[in-house]
Amino acid sequence: MSATPPRRMEPPVIPVAEPFWAATRERRLVVQWCLECDRPVFYPRENCPLCLSTNLEWRDCSGEGSLYSFTVNHLSGNPTGAEGPFPVAIVELAEGFRMMSNVVNCPLEHLEVDMALRVTWEELSDGRNYPLFEPAGGTA
Amino acid sequence: MIDQALRDAGLSIKDVDGVCHAGSSMQLAEYLGVHPRFTDSTMTGGSSFEVHVEHAAAAIAAGLADVVISVYASTPRGDRARAGTGGGGRRGGPPPGMGPNPGLEWEMPAGIRLPMGAYALAATRHMAKYGTTAEQLAQIAVSTREWATMNPKARYQSPITIDDVLNSPMQSSPLHLLDCCLVTDGAGAFVMTSAERAKSLAKAPAYVLGVGTCHDHSMISQMPDLTTTAGTVSGPAAFSMAGIKAGDVDLLMGYDSFTITALLHLEDLGFCGKGEGGPFAEDGRLGPGGSLPMNTNGGGLSYTHPGMYGMFLLVEAVRQLRGECGQRQVPGAEIAVAHGSGGVLSCMSTVVLGAEAALS
Ligand SMILES: [Zn+2]
Numbered sequence: 001m002s003a004t005p006p007r008r009m010e011p012p013v014i015p016v017a018e019p020f021w022a023a024t025r026e027r028r029l030v031v032q033w034c035l036e037c038d039r040p041v042f043y044p045r046e047n048c049p050l051c052l053s054t055n056l057e058w059r060d061c062s063g064e065g066s067l068y069s070f071t072v073n074h075l076s077g078n079p080t081g082a083e084g085p086f087p088v089a090i091v092e093l094a095e096g097f098r099m100m101s102n103v104v105n106c107p108l109e110h111l112e113v114d115m116a117l118r119v120t121w122e123e124l125s126d127g128r129n130y131p132l133f134e135p136a137g138g139t140a
Numbered sequence: 141m142i143d144q145a146l147r148d149a150g151l152s153i154k155d156v157d158g159v160c161h162a163g164s165s166m167q168l169a170e171y172l173g174v175h176p177r178f179t180d181s182t183m184t185g186g187s188s189f190e191v192h193v194e195h196a197a198a199a200i201a202a203g204l205a206d207v208v209i210s211v212y213a214s215t216p217r218g219d220r221a222r223a224g225t226g227g228g229g230r231r232g233g234p235p236p237g238m239g240p241n242p243g244l245e246w247e248m249p250a251g252i253r254l255p256m257g258a259y260a261l262a263a264t265r266h267m268a269k270y271g272t273t274a275e276q277l278a279q280i281a282v283s284t285r286e287w288a289t290m291n292p293k294a295r296y297q298s299p300i301t302i303d304d305v306l307n308s309p310m311q312s313s314p315l316h317l318l319d320c321c322l323v324t325d326g327a328g329a330f331v332m333t334s335a336e337r338a339k340s341l342a343k344a345p346a347y348v349l350g351v352g353t354c355h356d357h358s359m360i361s362q363m364p365d366l367t368t369t370a371g372t373v374s375g376p377a378a379f380s381m382a383g384i385k386a387g388d389v390d391l392l393m394g395y396d397s398f399t400i401t402a403l404l405h406l407e408d409l410g411f412c413g414k415g416e417g418g419p420f421a422e423d424g425r426l427g428p429g430g431s432l433p434m435n436t437n438g439g440g441l442s443y444t445h446p447g448m449y450g451m452f453l454l455v456e457a458v459r460q461l462r463g464e465c466g467q468r469q470v471p472g473a474e475i476a477v478a479h480g481s482g483g484v485l486s487c488m489s490t491v492v493l494g495a496e497a498a499l500s
Contacts, residue, residue, distance in 0.1 A: 021312035043246045063195050064252045069268075069366055071260035072313040073253055080251035087253045088312075090261055100250045100361040116282075130249060 008081045010124050011054040019058045024129040027121045031062040031095060039061050042097040061095050063119035064136065068092040070103060070111055087111055105134040142211050145329035150342025153206060155459060156331075157314060158205030161194060162188035162212065162448060178205035184355065184483025186395055188212075189330070190448040190489035193478075194351035196332045206333060213327035213445035214312035220323070243359050253312055255397065256320060258360035258484035260312040264401040265366040269415065274314055274417035277399040281318050281441050283427035288438025290428070290468035295324050296442045319399040321449070328383035328451035330458070346458040346493045349384070349475070352377025352465065355487035363485060367415075371408035371479065371488040376479075376488035379410070386410040390473040391460050392432055393453035393482040396439040405479050406434075408491070433470045436460060450480035454491065461495040474498040 013021050023030040030073035032041040035055045041048050048056060070089040080102055081088055087103045101110060104120065116136035121129035146152055156179035161168040164369035165181045182191045189210055196208035210225045237486035243254075252258070266272050282302055288294035300318065308317035338345035357363040367428060379385065386409060403417035412420040426434040437443045437456040444452060457476035459465050475498050478491045 001486050009249045009251075011249045014242075014245060017245065043242055043377060069261040069265040071257050071264055073251060073257060074310045075312065077252050080249075082251070086262070088257055090366070098254065098361055100247045102250050113265060
């Protein structure tokens with residue numbers, strides 16, 4: 001019940017994820033890639049969770065994806081700073097990994113599983129940007 | 141609670157040489173003055189106690205222990221009242237343990253409310269992929285409440301309708317308030333020993349016929365498939381060990397933190413096909429008089445849910461196999477399955493229990 005609207009909870013940075021967050025300063029979405037398995041690794045790790053290789057590199061993502069699932073949170077204590085009910089999403093990226101985020105610029109009634117999404121960004125207090133997703137064709 | 145369980149079994153604390161606890165078995169043993177030669181602090185959330193049964197059975201079979209206890213007690217409701225808040229103390233993310241909790245970096249900033257939001261994500265995907273309806277999910281809450289009307293210890297005992305569920309406040313879509321478990325105080329304990337020793341004790345034993353466990357993620361965003369749980373591994377493993385099929389089960393105690401949780405168990409344990417949980421639950425077959433009695437104590441949805449509910453699955457299964465359940469007794473129950481779910485649909489652990497008659 002504070003007088004000022006709540007800000008988004010800002011994610012901490014574990015050392016292995018520093019390149020991910022550094023790229024967000026340029027509004028680039030990157031992902032670790034296992035060169036042994038030829039597949040993405042997310043969230044960032046020291047080792048590939050399939051083969052335990054450390055032969056990983058960072059690659060740029062297209063920023064395109066689809067809505068794997070979502071829930072509209074009606075509860076109080078909103079840590080995203082949004083007003084009222086807001087959608088929490090798991091987004092399936094075109095590169096073949098999933099991340100949790102929010103869908104923005106989309107009326108709640110237009111949310112649909114498997115709808116096409118693209119990344120957009122919200123500035124954090126330290127110059128990083130938080131990856132959000134919006135309908136691929138722009139505002140729905 | 142432990143004293144009651146031991147007396148129920150006709151044993152005393154002096155007989156105990158194995159201790160399980162979903163926190164610190166060392167603390168528990170010290171408190172009780174037990175110096176156990178088998179110890180297990182396995183903590184997999186709500187399924188911890190099914191895992192304890194599995195481990196205790198293996199330990200007893202291997203000669204590591206003769207009498208093993210596990211106990212659970214939690215007072216979230218009382219704590220909340222004492223704190224004078226309307227909540228906010230719910231656990232925020234996967235349990236810490238190994239370095240930084242990745243949920244803080246990769247989930248919590250999106251504002252997911254845990255654990256509820258995780259189950260809501262599973263429900264949304266299931267509804268989109270298989271056509272499961274809010275009414276079908278609600279029917280699980282309705283059938284479970286029908287059982288609760290016959291359990292004088294249940295927190296909620298008045299019948300409800302599908303409309304009651306659908307008209308209850310939306311929490312994290314598509315889950316309404318009545319799709320969600322309670323927050324109550326509660327406690328339970330079990331005592332395990334060898335089948336041979338159990339024969340001479342105070343009560344008819346429930347035999348552990350089969351066990352199985354599997355977990356496939358910790359954070360919900362890492363779950364391989366939001367509509368399929370690791371119960372597809374733990375269930376068949378337990379059923380195979382017990383030499384049973386789904387059709388042999390007289391009672392399913394299926395962890396119901398949310399209606400979707402129970403629906404996924406029906407599919408993943410093979411009571412119906414993948415995606416068919418909605419229609420399967422629809423005709424009320426899970427309620428009194430139905431073909432698959434489920435959660436006869438009233439479940440986490442209506443009886444009790446102090447946070448890690450798996451202990452109560454075991455307690456009710458044993459009571460049913462002993463014929464101690466009065467009005468809600470499943471006639472002639474010989475095989476009961478307690479299927480625990482811990483974390484956010486993360487760790488599934490299945491225990492098949494049988495009455496004496498199931499051994500032949
Ligand atoms: Zn690899």
